[in-house]
Amino acid sequence: MGVFSFKGGVHPPYNKDLTNSKSIVPANLPKELVIPMSQHIGAPCEPTVAVGDNVKEGQLIGKSTSFVSAPIHSPTSGKVKKIEERLHPLSKKVLSVVIEPDGENEKVYMEPLGDDPAKIDAEKILERVKEAGIVGMGGATFPTHIKFSPPKDKPIDTLILNGCECEPYLTADHRIMLERGNDVVLGARMIAKVLKVKRIIIAIENNKPDAIEELKSLSSPYDIEVVATATKYPQGAEKMLIKALLDREVPSGGLPMDVGVVVSNVGTSAAVCEAVRDGKPLIERVVTVTGNAVKKPGNFLSKIGIPIASLVEQAGGVEGNLGKIIMGGPMMGISQPSMDVPIMKGSSGILLLQKEDYMTLDFRACIKCSFCVRVCPVHLLPSTLSIIGEAKKWELAEKYGVNDCIECGSCAYVCPSKRPIVHFIKTTKAKLREIKAMEKK
Numbered sequence: 001m002g003v004f005s006f007k008g009g010v011h012p013p014y015n016k017d018l019t020n021s022k023s024i025v026p027a028n029l030p031k032e033l034v035i036p037m038s039q040h041i042g043a044p045c046e047p048t049v050a051v052g053d054n055v056k057e058g059q060l061i062g063k064s065t066s067f068v069s070a071p072i073h074s075p076t077s078g079k080v081k082k083i084e085e086r087l088h089p090l091s092k093k094v095l096s097v098v099i100e101p102d103g104e105n106e107k108v109y110m111e112p113l114g115d116d117p118a119k120i121d122a123e124k125i126l127e128r129v130k131e132a133g134i135v136g137m138g139g140a141t142f143p144t145h146i147k148f149s150p151p152k153d154k155p156i157d158t159l160i161l162n163g164c165e166c167e168p169y170l171t172a173d174h175r176i177m178l179e180r181g182n183d184v185v186l187g188a189r190m191i192a193k194v195l196k197v198k199r200i201i202i203a204i205e206n207n208k209p210d211a212i213e214e215l216k217s218l219s220s221p222y223d224i225e226v227v228a229t230a231t232k233y234p235q236g237a238e239k240m241l242i243k244a245l246l247d248r249e250v251p252s253g254g255l256p257m258d259v260g261v262v263v264s265n266v267g268t269s270a271a272v273c274e275a276v277r278d279g280k281p282l283i284e285r286v287v288t289v290t291g292n293a294v295k296k297p298g299n300f301l302s303k304i305g306i307p308i309a310s311l312v313e314q315a316g317g318v319e320g321n322l323g324k325i326i327m328g329g330p331m332m333g334i335s336q337p338s339m340d341v342p343i344m345k346g347s348s349g350i351l352l353l354q355k356e357d358y359m360t361l362d363f364r365a366c367i368k369c370s371f372c373v374r375v376c377p378v379h380l381l382p383s384t385l386s387i388i389g390e391a392k393k394w395e396l397a398e399k400y401g402v403n404d405c406i407e408c409g410s411c412a413y414v415c416p417s418k419r420p421i422v423h424f425i426k427t428t429k430a431k432l433r434e435i436k437a438m439e440k441k
């Protein structure tokens with residue numbers, strides 16, 4: 001079978017060799033865990049505990065009655081020290097439950113449902129995914145139980161497990177596939193049962209041949225296809241993956257379910273497996289701590305709520321002249337003003353760059369070279385969108401399809417004028433949302 005790909009995209013330096021051979025190690029618990037009540041797309045949770053309460057690992061500590069939300073559980077046993085606003089990775093303060101671990105690791109997980117998808121009701125699996133607070137762990141953080149409940153008029157025929165991990169530097173998914181491949185495959189079979197799909201495809205970029213081999217071997221008793229995709233950014237974006245594997249195009253403004261597909265990250269699949277088989281809610285995740293400003297880059301199994309500073313310390317501390325702290329990868333990650341922010345359900349990596357690793361040139365006018373147009377994977381005109389955004393002509397941007405932008409950053413990466421195209425696009429989208437909300441009012 002050939003290697004699947006898509007039109008457009010870029011080839012940034014991948015720098016995955018800093019951590020791709022580093023096994024996952026459990027991170028030590030710091031003095032306090034800070035668990036934000038908003039870690040997902042949708043309504044934030046309200047705390048269900050009070051200051052002074054003793055909590056156990058897996059205990060519910062936050063929930064919401066809104067449809068689009070995901071409950072939050074205590075990552076360890078200990079005492080609730082404070083409930084207050086704390087710094088959040090999206091650079092604002094958010095109500096957070098602060099827990100002081102007691103080192104006892106007392107657990108209150110849900111009842112295990114078994115490890116044979118054939119013997120578990122699809123509804124029970126779906127309910128468990130909801131109760132466990134699982135969200136898209138590739139960074140999207142959309143509540144998974146909603147993604148797995150498409151409306152009846154959108155029949156799904158294919159589940160794609162996304163193991164591309166196309167962001168440079170990040171290797172958390174790579175290590176999960178190598179070290180927890182059984183969980184990934186079992187999770188995929190559980191998700192397929194919920195969606196009632198026969199076809200499961202696991203897609204992995206061809207720069208991870210060991211993971212491809214491992215998952216091929218683990219999948220062989222089942223009807224699961226494991227395919228290699230080209231190593232190209234943003235191969236792991238849902239729309240690119242669907243086009244590359246199935247030659248189906250998600251319509252403008254649409255979702256994968258509009259073309260009969262659900263895409264789920266491999267880490268999410270492993271979390272589904274744990275929730276169903278072991279009754280374990282989503283309280284920890286694998287995080288790559290990397291970059292040239294980290295002494296000993298590695299992959300850590302981190303409880304939700306561990307501050308970045310603690311993980312960096314466990315990775316040997318800062319090396320050299322620290323310039324930038326990014327949560328996520330260099331292309332789509334979010335720059336952090338401090339290392340006080342905690343790991344959340346969607347935090348796949350912490351990237352620390354030395355000052356010399358990146359340029360901070362002022363941007364210049366567009367020279368109409370069209371480099372950005374050639375790499376845009378969704379065939380937009382990034383140059384035009386950046387000019388419109390700079391001129392604040394918000395409504396005009398809508399006509400140029402600004403809402404179809406997947407914010408991959410490929411355009412900004414190739415721009416010789418160093419134009420902050422994604423920043424202009426994000427601002428335009430936010431303004432358009434504001435305008436729509438005002439109109440509704």
Ligand code: SF4
Binds near residue numbers: 377381
């Ligand atoms: S316009 Fe959007 S989708 Fe196109 S390359 Fe730029 S960030 Fe990616």
Ligand code: SF4
Binds near residue numbers: 417
């Ligand atoms: S790459 Fe930069 S300079 Fe070239 S057309 Fe696009 S926005 Fe303009």
